[in-house]
Amino acid sequence: MKETLIQQAEIFVSDLFERQLSPKNYYHNIEHTRNVIDTVMLLAKMENCTAHDTLLLQLAAWFHDTGYVKVDDGHEVESVGIVHQFMKDASLSESDLSTVEQLILVTKIGEEPKTLLQKIIKDADCAHVASEDFIEISDRLRLELKYKKEEEISELDWLKQNKEFIFKHKFYTTFAQVKLQPKKEMNAYELQKKINKIEKKKANKSGSQKVGRGVETMYRVTLRNHMTLSGIADSKANILLSVNAIILSVALSNLVPKLDNASNSFLVYPTLVLLIFTVSAIVLSVISTRPNVSSTNVVTRDMIKANKTNILFFGNFYKMTLEDFEWGIDYLKENEDKLYSSLTKDLYYLGLVLERKYRLLRLTYTVFMVGIIVSALTFIISYHYLVTVK
CATH class of the missing domain: 1.20.1270 (Substrate Binding Domain Of Dnak; Chain:A; Domain 2)
Known part of the structure; x- marks a missing residue:
């Protein structure tokens, strides 16, 4: 039952994104969703989650960004509606469905996780801050915002926004705090180096112009x-x-x-x-x-x-x-x-x-x-x- 439900969720979300997701979603797409699922599986294993809890985490991970096919702001609420639509014929208890809903809603920026499962999906959704490809992944998000908001974001401004995000961000699970936090700090260091380089170049250019x-x-x-x-x-x-x-x-x-x-x-x-x-x-x-x-x-x-x-x-x-x-x-x-x-x-x-x-x-x-x-x-x-x- 578990494997069948997850396979159905994968097929449903993949087809939904292929048919309805905007091509401007350079970051919030099926690739990001699969990365979140992989991290969820890793954290669930490291935190000794039960098979049932892992199932709920996987379902929430598959659907947490599906609301982007309708709206950007408040997509978490739309994602909950889509997961309800999918679960109509699934034999999932109301309690489990409520857990999945809460797991999706907690991925909203600014929401504080309370349970272990919420901490796991929260860490998985932002695990890219500890990725070796952080700069590349961040650039995809920058492109998405650029084309959706139809406004240019300078490289320096974007790097500073990322620096502020990393500064405010924190990991909640024990494994993420031990293994992912050092990588995040290294990315923050690389960000600062890039910021310093651009600011120095601008200062030199400004001085040269004067x-x-x-x-x-x-x-x-x-x-x-x-x-x-x-x-x-x-x-x-x-x-x-x-x-x-x-x-x-x-x-x-x-x-x-x-x-x-x-x-x-x-x-x-x-x-x-x-x-x-x-x-x-x-x-x-x-x-x-x-x-x-x-x-x-x-x-x-x-x-x-x-x-x-x-x-x-x-x-x-x-x-x-x-x-x-x-x-x-x-x-x-x-x-x-x-x-x-x-x-x-x-x-x-x-x-x-x-x-x-x-x-x-x-x-x-x-x-x-x-x-x-x-x-x-x-x-x-x-x-x-x-x-x-x-």
């Missing part, structure tokens, strides 16, 4: 200025390159063909001077705009931790694997001091590149200017010498 906006603006503006100056340098180099290329092409097409005539011998030296300075200016323009990729060794995680490299510059990270590069970026995001240090290095090396570009650009302009003057003077002197000789 004092970091000006710093971030400084880096942003300075980097933009560096890039603008680099663009200006490249533009100037391209202008010089184009002008000298035109001068070279004109000289080669108009002056050089005339040098094989003896009457134009006075043009040899001026043309040679012009070509030397023009080619020199072209070479310097090319050198000033020629890209230079670092030949550094492969960057390692230890180098990033030791702040010996800057992976924000492609010349450093192009030899890294994608996995190491992603790790490095995540490491910088979690360590703002290293992040700002990398940005500082980026500014510094961009400055070195700019210094080289502008130094070569200045030299190129000087060569171009001197070349034009010297070439012009050479043409004048050569022509004057030709006229004087004649």
Whole structure:
């Protein structure tokens, strides 16, 4: 009779949940019910309950959350109504039915158990606080509340609610107090660690926002200025390159063909001077705009931790694997001091590149200017010498 009744209860509740329970019940579902039953069986055995008392506990455990198919608040009362409906054809005395009712009703939050059976089902219903999967189970309850109440619950708020619940919760049976209480305290410790970590992260983020906006603006503006100056340098180099290329092409097409005539011998030296300075200016323009990729060794995680490299510059990270590069970026995001240090290095090396570009650009302009003057003077002197000789 006992096994048949329990099997019927399992079939009835499983079918009821499958047909009528909301899919939003991520926590209060058949899985939770089965977990409560398993814990009830364990506690009943440890507390030396009779077979009959164990039967009543199993029935109450199967039906204690069935009221969720109708309502959330006050589902315990609805669960009692459903168990009455199931028990119509069952040969259960009024006294036993009343016991099952009281066992279901005592699972309500805030209700204090009085009998041993009530203590057992009360402990079983909240045994998840001592589970190794407490955080995962708690997250399922958070999802259920989120979708049913249609409001977001932040991770920090939820962890604090769980901490408060565990602080107020207590086990009633001897076995739970001895075996489950230590695990619950460990979960409370893990909860506090998570809370501290999130609060520390928020505090750091808040502090960074207060004092970091000006710093971030400084880096942003300075980097933009560096890039603008680099663009200006490249533009100037391209202008010089184009002008000298035109001068070279004109000289080669108009002056050089005339040098094989003896009457134009006075043009040899001026043309040679012009070509030397023009080619020199072209070479310097090319050198000033020629890209230079670092030949550094492969960057390692230890180098990033030791702040010996800057992976924000492609010349450093192009030899890294994608996995190491992603790790490095995540490491910088979690360590703002290293992040700002990398940005500082980026500014510094961009400055070195700019210094080289502008130094070569200045030299190129000087060569171009001197070349034009010297070439012009050479043409004048050569022509004057030709006229004087004649």
